[in-house]
Amino acid sequence: MKSGTAVIIGRPNSGKSTLLNALAGQKVSIVSSKPQTTRHRIIGVINEERGQVVFVDTPGVHKPVFRMNQRMLQTVYEEISGVDLVLHMVDSGIPFGAGENFVLEMVKSSGAPAFLLLNKIDSIAKQRLLPAMERYGRAGCFMEIIPISAASGENLDLLLDKIFEYMPEGEPRYDGDMVTDRTERFLAGEFIREKLLERLREELPYASAVMVRRFDESRRSDKNLVVIDADILVERRSQQGIVLGAGARTLRDLGTEARRDLEQMLGCKVYLGLQVRTAHNWRNDESVLDELGLGS
Ligand SMILES: Nc1nc2c(ncn2[C@@H]2O[C@H](COP(=O)(O)OP(=O)(O)O)[C@@H](O)[C@H]2O)c(=O)[nH]1
Ligand SMILES: [Mg+2]
Structure with missing residues (x-):
C-alpha cells in the first residue's frame, strides 16, 4: 500500500x-x-x-x-x-x-x-x-x-x-472514511465566508472574516436541527453598512444562500444567525487571529 x-x-x-x-x-x-x-x-x-x-x-x-x-x-x-x-x-x-x-x-x-x-x-x-x-x-x-x-x-x-x-509505501494515516480533518464548525464558518466573498468587492474580501460563535447540535438527533451563530468581522464601521446592504438585504440574501449550503453539507436543517461586527485592525490582532485559528 x-x-x-x-x-x-x-x-x-x-x-x-x-x-x-x-x-x-x-x-x-x-x-x-x-x-x-x-x-x-x-x-x-x-x-x-x-x-x-x-x-x-x-x-x-x-x-x-x-x-x-x-x-x-x-x-x-x-x-x-x-x-x-x-x-x-x-x-x-x-x-x-x-x-x-x-x-x-x-x-x-x-x-x-x-x-x-x-x-x-x-x-x-x-x-x-x-x-x-x-x-x-x-x-x-x-x-x-x-x-x-x-x-x-x-x-x-x-x-x-x-x-x-x-508516494512511499506505508500504512494509511487516516481512517478510510475521513475526508478532511476540519470540524463541521470550521467548515460552517468557511461556507459562510465563501458566500460573503462572492458578494464583496475591492478591499472588503481581505478585510472580512467569519467567526462562528455557536455551533449547537443538541437538537440534531431529535429535531434534525443545528443552530449556528456567526459574526462577520469587518475593519471599519463604513464596511459594516456595505455587508448589511440597503435594509439589511445583502446580509439576509447571503444568510439564505449560506444556510442552503450548510443544510446540504450537514444533512439537516440549519438555523443561521448572522451579525456584522467591526473589529478594528483585526488582521494585526494576534488574539483575533488565534480565535480564527489562523496559522494553526
Ligand atoms: N477556467 C478555469 N477556472 C478555474 C480552474 N480552476 C480554478 N478556477 C477558478 O479560479 C478561481 C480561483 O480558484 P481557487 O480554487 O479558489 O484558487 P486558489 O486561490 O488557488 O485556491 C475560481 O474562480 C475558480 O473557479 C480551471 O481549471 N479552469
Ligand atoms: Mg484556495
Whole structure:
C-alpha cells in the first residue's frame, strides 16, 4: 500500500482549492474568484485500493503585509517541509513573473520531489502551453510538468497516477472514511465566508472574516436541527453598512444562500444567525487571529 502527503502550493487564484475539492470528491475548501480565499491549511484525503494520499491545500503565496498574511505564508513554509511531494500550481493564462519565481524558490527549498501543474487549460489557447512548459522546465526542479483543468477534470486521472508513483509505501494515516480533518464548525464558518466573498468587492474580501460563535447540535438527533451563530468581522464601521446592504438585504440574501449550503453539507436543517461586527485592525490582532485559528 502507498501512503503519503502531497502539498498544493502556488500564487493566489491559481486553482489550488478547486483541485483539492476535485480530488477529494467533495467541497472541503472554499473557492472564489477573489485572491486569498484560503487562509488555513486544509486537508483532503483520498482512499483507493492502491493506497491513501493526503492532499494539503494552502494559502496562496503572496507578499505578506499584515500579521495575518505573515501567518498564512508561515503555514505554507511549514507544510512543504518533510512532505512526500510538492504540487506547484500555476494559472497557465498568466505569464511567468516575479511572484512565480518566489514560489519556485520555495519549491526548491523544500527538497521534496515536485510537479508543476499548469492549470485552467480549459480557458487558454493550446499553443500557449508549450512556451509555459518550456519556461518551467528550465527551472530544473520538476519531475513532471502536467497541464490540467481542475475545474473540468481534464488530466486529473493522469495526475493522480503520477502522484501515486511518488508516494512511499506505508500504512494509511487516516481512517478510510475521513475526508478532511476540519470540524463541521470550521467548515460552517468557511461556507459562510465563501458566500460573503462572492458578494464583496475591492478591499472588503481581505478585510472580512467569519467567526462562528455557536455551533449547537443538541437538537440534531431529535429535531434534525443545528443552530449556528456567526459574526462577520469587518475593519471599519463604513464596511459594516456595505455587508448589511440597503435594509439589511445583502446580509439576509447571503444568510439564505449560506444556510442552503450548510443544510446540504450537514444533512439537516440549519438555523443561521448572522451579525456584522467591526473589529478594528483585526488582521494585526494576534488574539483575533488565534480565535480564527489562523496559522494553526
Ligand atoms: N477556467 C478555469 N477556472 C478555474 C480552474 N480552476 C480554478 N478556477 C477558478 O479560479 C478561481 C480561483 O480558484 P481557487 O480554487 O479558489 O484558487 P486558489 O486561490 O488557488 O485556491 C475560481 O474562480 C475558480 O473557479 C480551471 O481549471 N479552469
Ligand atoms: Mg484556495
